[in-house]
Amino acid sequence: MGLWNLLMDLLPFEWAGYGFMRTALLAVLVISPLFGLLSTMVVTNRMSFFSDALGHSAFTGIAIGVLCGLAEPMWCAVAFALAFSLLFTYVRCKSHMASDTVIGVFSSTAVALGIFIATLGGGSFTKFNSLLIGDILSVEPGKIALLAAILGVVAVLWVCAFNHLMLSSIHPALADSRGIRVFWQEAVFSAAIAVVVTVSMTWVGLLVINSLLVLPAAAARNLARNLRQYHLFSLLGAVACGVAGLMTSYYIGASAGASITLYLALFFAVTLVFHKRRM
Amino acid sequence: MSVHRHEPASPGCAGLCCLRVENLGVDVGGAEILQTVSFHLHCGEITALIGPNGAGKSSLFKAVLGQLPHTGTIEFQRAGGNKTRPLIGYVPQSPAFDRGDPVSVFDFFAAAVSDWPVFLPVPNKLRARVRACLERVHGDGLMDKRMGALSGGELQRVLLALALEPLPHILILDEPLSGVDIDGERQLLDMLDEIRRTYDLSIFLSTHDFATLGQFADKVILLKNTVLRVGSPEEVLSSAEFQAVFHLDLGKGGTR
Numbered sequence: 037m038g039l040w041n042l043l044m045d046l047l048p049f050e051w052a053g054y055g056f057m058r059t060a061l062l063a064v065l066v067i068s069p070l071f072g073l074l075s076t077m078v079v080t081n082r083m084s085f086f087s088d089a090l091g092h093s094a095f096t097g098i099a100i101g102v103l104c105g106l107a108e109p110m111w112c113a114v115a116f117a118l119a120f121s122l123l124f125t126y127v128r129c130k131s132h133m134a135s136d137t138v139i140g141v142f143s144s145t146a147v148a149l150g151i152f153i154a155t156l157g158g159g160s161f162t163k164f165n166s167l168l169i170g171d172i173l174s175v176e177p178g179k180i181a182l183l184a185a186i187l188g189v190v191a192v193l194w195v196c197a198f199n200h201l202m203l204s205s206i207h208p209a210l211a212d213s214r215g216i217r218v219f220w221q222e223a224v225f226s227a228a229i230a231v232v233v234t235v236s237m238t239w240v241g242l243l244v245i246n247s248l249l250v251l252p253a254a255a256a257r258n259l260a261r262n263l264r265q266y267h268l269f270s271l272l273g274a275v276a277c278g279v280a281g282l283m284t285s286y287y288i289g290a291s292a293g294a295s296i297t298l299y300l301a302l303f304f305a306v307t308l309v310f311h312k313r314r315m
Numbered sequence: 316m317s318v319h320r321h322e323p324a325s326p327g328c329a330g331l332c333c334l335r336v337e338n339l340g341v342d343v344g345g346a347e348i349l350q351t352v353s354f355h356l357h358c359g360e361i362t363a364l365i366g367p368n369g370a371g372k373s374s375l376f377k378a379v380l381g382q383l384p385h386t387g388t389i390e391f392q393r394a395g396g397n398k399t400r401p402l403i404g405y406v407p408q409s410p411a412f413d414r415g416d417p418v419s420v421f422d423f424f425a426a427a428v429s430d431w432p433v434f435l436p437v438p439n440k441l442r443a444r445v446r447a448c449l450e451r452v453h454g455d456g457l458m459d460k461r462m463g464a465l466s467g468g469e470l471q472r473v474l475l476a477l478a479l480e481p482l483p484h485i486l487i488l489d490e491p492l493s494g495v496d497i498d499g500e501r502q503l504l505d506m507l508d509e510i511r512r513t514y515d516l517s518i519f520l521s522t523h524d525f526a527t528l529g530q531f532a533d534k535v536i537l538l539k540n541t542v543l544r545v546g547s548p549e550e551v552l553s554s555a556e557f558q559a560v561f562h563l564d565l566g567k568g569g570t571r
Contacts, residue, residue: 076434
C-alpha cells in the first residue's frame, strides 16, 4: 500500500490526491483482470446466464447471513454460492434438462428464498439496496488484499486447469475419452465464479456484475483468432474499461459499476463492427 | 459365436492383441438398449458396426469407452496375452463447434495433448509436436484455422489426428462418414487403411454407408440391441438378418 501511495503521488491528477480514489483504482486494477480472465471461460462454456443466477444466490446468502446475525454476512454468502454452484453443476451433469431450464429453476428459487428471508417478519428490503448498485469507493485496503489473493488463486487455477476446462466445455465426451474428469472441471470452475462474484458483489453491484463476466470475452471473441489473442483482448479490455469507468464516475458522479459496464458495452459494439467487416 | 462369461481364453484371441466384449448389456433409464452383446476386435483389422438408428451403436461405443455403466465384461488382451486397460482413441460423431469460438486447431490440439496452458505464448517445441501429429493425417496446413471454420472432412481429420496421439490400441470412430463428401470419404478411408497398416491397431467404426463396406472393412457387426450377425462384409450383407433389419438386399452385386 505504501508503494502504491508513492506511485499515486507522482500522478498530476486531482483525484490521485484522494485516499478513497487511490484505493478504488487499486481495487479496479485487481478486480478487472480477475473478471477478464473468468469471462473467457464463462462465454466459451455458455454460462453467462449461470453467473447471473449466481449473483442472485449470493444475495440470498447475504440475507441468510444477516438473519443469523453474522458480523460479516459475506462469508455466509460465499458458502451459499459455493453450495449453489456445486448443486447446479451436479444437476446439470446428471439430468437431461436443458442448461437454461436448470439455471432458471435455480435462479428463481434462490431469489425467492432471498426476498422471503430478507422480508421475514415485516423486515424492510431497503437495507439490501446498496448490494444491488454497489460502491467501489467503499472498498477497504484489507479487502483488496483478499481480492488480490483470489486473483492469484484463479491465475494458478488457469495455468493448471485451463486446457482441460476448455476441452470439457467444447466437447465433454471427447474430453472424457481422454481421461479428463469433466464433472470436476466444471465444478471447480463454477465454484471459482461463485467465490469471485460473491466477494466482489458489494463493490461492483449485483445488477451489473454479470456484465463484467460476459462483456470482456464477448468483445474479445469478435477479434480473436486463437486463445492467446482471446485472453489478451479480454484482459486488456476489462482493465481499460475498468479504469475508464472509475474515472468517468469520479468526474461526473455516476455509479462506477454502471460506468464500467457502459464502457464494456461500447468496447463490444466497436469490436462487433470489426467482426462484421472481417466476415 | 458362443462365448461364456469369464472364459479364460477364447479361440478367437489366441496370441493376438484383442478386445473381447462378452455378454455386454446396457440399461438406460429402465430401457434395455443392449443385451448379451459379444464380439472380438483384433489388431490391424477394421471392424464396421452397422445397424438401424436406435440400434445402440453409440451406446456400445460409450460402454467400451467406459462412459456408460454396463453389465458383462470388456477385456483387452495384449499380444503377449497379459491383460491391461486399453488406450482408446475416440473420434466423436460430427461434433458441432461454434463458428465464432476463438479456438484454433492448434489450441484445441495442444490443450488435449500437452500440459502447457494454451492461453500463454507457445514454445516452438509444442508447435512442432502438434504439426507432426497433424502431418499423420495430412492436415498440417490446418493448424492456424479456427475449429469452427473447418469443413466436415477437415474436422474429421483433425479429430482423427487427435485420437492417434498418444497412439491408441483401439481407434473408435462414430459415423465418420456422415457429413463428409465423396472425396472426403475416399481420403478418410484411405487414411484409415494407412493407419491400420502403419500402426497395427484395431479400428472400430459405425457407418450407414453399406456400398463402401466391402472395400475397407475386414469384419462387419450387425447390431440391433444385440449382435445379429458377425462376418465378412459379403456374408453379413447377404444374410437373412440384414435383409430383415433393413428390408434391403445388397448381397450380390450390390456392393461393388
